[in-house]
Amino acid sequence: MTLDAVDRRLVAATQGGLPLDPEPYARVGEAVGLAEAEVIARLAELKARGVIRRIGLAPNHYRLGMAANGMSVWDLDDACAAALGAEVGALDFVTHAYLRPRALPDWPYNLFAMIHGAGRGEVEAKRAEIAAILGDACRGSDILYSTRILKKTGLRLKGGD
């Protein structure tokens, strides 16, 4: 998947957000030296290729009353991990789900699913829902709550030339 220099300028100009202006794509175009129609066409192309996953807003979970988040982890039979992972990833309270390699003997889990809820009680109830879906294919599970953010920096792509 390659991005040309113009695409990279477009990414650099929009990854912080779109202008709150009636014609945001025209404003972006002025900043990067493109016509509005070309900004729209290139963004549509990046969206079609999956480089842009979505265009919209990012809610702040804490402000919306979902202060608890748990990283639930599951040891799934490899034969059905992909199918079950997709099922877990489709649940509306799971924001991200990934298959990752185990690190035996320290770490037997291969499915990671982030669960959000109003409190730990709600997160645990949702974890139980996932356990019910996984059934016998799951040999063990755990949940890790974040207690502190030690560092957080946003993704920043260098601009085009």
Next chain:
Amino acid sequence: MSGPDETDLDDTDRRIVNALQEGFPLEPRPYAAAAARLGIGEAELIARLGAMLEERTITRFGPFYDAEALGGAFCLCAMAVPEDRFGEVTETVNAFPEVAHNYARTHRLNMWFVLATETPEGIGAAADAIAAATGLAVLRFPKEREFFIGFRVVA
């Protein structure tokens, strides 16, 4: 009841948060088009988005890029840090520019961070350097498969 960090959103704000997590139009007057679907005016939608950004009810509005598609490499890593070294190790780990986020978590593996590098080779080099600097094993959990359906939070 709202908690201390919660925002009191009115019904229109909630409808905006629920409707605009994806699918913002790619057309010359996108706010007008999105506002029409919500039954409000273009200026009102822009003003409400601005206010929600200002008070951090939403953290960003615009395109969300797939970081790997942009050419970077990422890897979740974990370490078991002895409690009495936690502060010192946090400082050492955070000083690496490749460490994008770092969280303390409830487990024997109590420090979880994401490495972000320009190339896939950079991941191994950074993880090795962190292991050398801390004297602790850095377990690596690269993503093998991601199940990404969308992003829905009901406000």
